[in-house]
Amino acid sequence: MAFPDRIERTLHLPHPPEKVWVALTTAAGLGAWFGHSAEVDLRVGGLIKLAWDSGDAATLTIERLEEPRFFGYTWRIQGLPEGDPRRTYVEFTLRPSVAGTTLIVVETGFAQLPDSSAHAGNTQGWRHELGELVAYLDGRL
Template identity: 60%
Template sequence: MVPVPDRIERVLDLHHPPEKVWAALTTPEGLGGWFGSSAEVDDLRPGGQARVRWGQDEENILCIQVVEPPRRFAYTWAIEGLPPSDPRRTHVEFTLEPTPAGTRLTVVETGFAQLPDDLTAAYEGNVTGWRTKLPELAEYLDAAA
């Protein structure tokens, strides 16, 4: 069996300033507008948490690791398919770099190498998720322009 890659990386050039992209990544309105159907940010600081919901039944808690406005935001979150009590998490980091046209957003998610062989679909699910969600982020920002 081929081992699961440990890393997903995506780069997206956005025609919006870093402060606007930052708000879309770190506020309840922003996260609920593109990432989930609703969100709550309990405390935007390392050690704080955010909750993102998709519909009525699906929720994930983001454990905030890095808050460096408007340049870096990172969190860990549960791996799909593992029980909520499992301590294994993946680490998601957003890096925002100003460009002449707006912001270059780099998203890196790591931690998939720790997956058991029967959960390799979690990696593929997150690859698909970022492929879908990042264009939704661009659409959300464009609509709010």
């Protein structure tokens, strides 16, 4: 049985695209809502290093950077061995709206995996992390 290759979420945020962009692409922003600390080399091919108080860490490679509309990166798939080359691709699309910003988040690449566990885990993860993004943008984090 096939499982979905993508996760897609759309948020309607009452904040200007520039503010959302900063939350998505800076060490201060990412370290506040997506991890507990972050280092960002903001260029195509640059790395983002995230760390959590739990000891978990992630390294993202920036693949697309078109300020302030598109930001995309690849990252290692949770549960695969450290040296496994398979990655998923995450892309954020920011669209100005009358009320602020429409943010579309799409993660793809799950079809290359043997089962749906990474898709299920990341679906739950985005639910949580995007809630943290909203709280951060609203000043509640």
